[in-house]
């Protein structure tokens with residue numbers, strides 16, 4: 001399965017971006033503030049229509065796929081999700097099953113339970129979302145996406161408010177999803193996380209692709225100096241790299 005952008009343009013945000021993402025891989029999209037990462041992810045999710053260019057899911061135009069089917073195939077976590085109603089954690093997570101015609105069913109129940117468990121939210125399932133901490137709220141919203149069991153997981157800064165143990169658990173979850181053949185695409189500011197856990201890194205800079213490849217190439221020190229303007233140094237062993245900043 002592939003999810004591709006062909007010459008995608010959004011004025012002032014993306015300039016002719018082309019890339020083809022493969023399922024079974026964890027792809028990290030990195031870049032400075034305002035580089036166009038969230039804009040690209042929203043286009044790939046089918047939630048922002050490009051002004052020019054096309055997004056393809058496998059060989060078909062994403063825009064031509066009916067909404068419910070698209071929502072079954074692509075799960076999307078925005079950078080700052082809004083929660084409209086003060087419902088319980090469990091009800092919010094169960095909304096992830098809305099695109100499916102199966103609710104309530106054994107499959108739906110199992111997907112919701114697995115998502116609550118993966119995000120360590122089972123013990124808070126009855127709590128209203130207005131009474132969650134920031135990290136708990138983020139885990140609940142991620143669980144809602146997981147409950148859909150989409151082919152593609154697109155998440156914008158999914159680790160931003162998680163503590164160390166929950167961030168590590170979520171990275172493991174993303175890796176398992178990729179191993180199971182799903183496509184995982186994450187916007188990440190944490191370059192060490194991208195270096196250590198991604199199969200592929202796409203670096204965006206001012207709406208263009210500045211680098212694209214395995215992490216050790218796409219995030220080498222020259223690219224970091226050129227794109228971020230910082231002379232960082234990679235330290236440590238592969239898989240446990242840390243970026244030391246001057």
Ligand SMILES: Nc1ncnc2c1ncn2[C@@H]1O[C@H](COP(=O)(O)OP(=O)(O)OP(=O)(O)O)[C@@H](O)[C@H]1O
Pocket residue numbers: 012013031032033034035036037038039040079
């Ligand atoms: N709805 C919008 N309409 C017009 N311009 C926008 C819109 N949203 C964002 N922009 C602009 O487009 C550019 C890219 O924004 P985007 O949110 O994609 O960047 P980003 O790489 O995700 O940044 P960050 O790391 O700060 O989250 C920025 O200059 C931003 O100001």
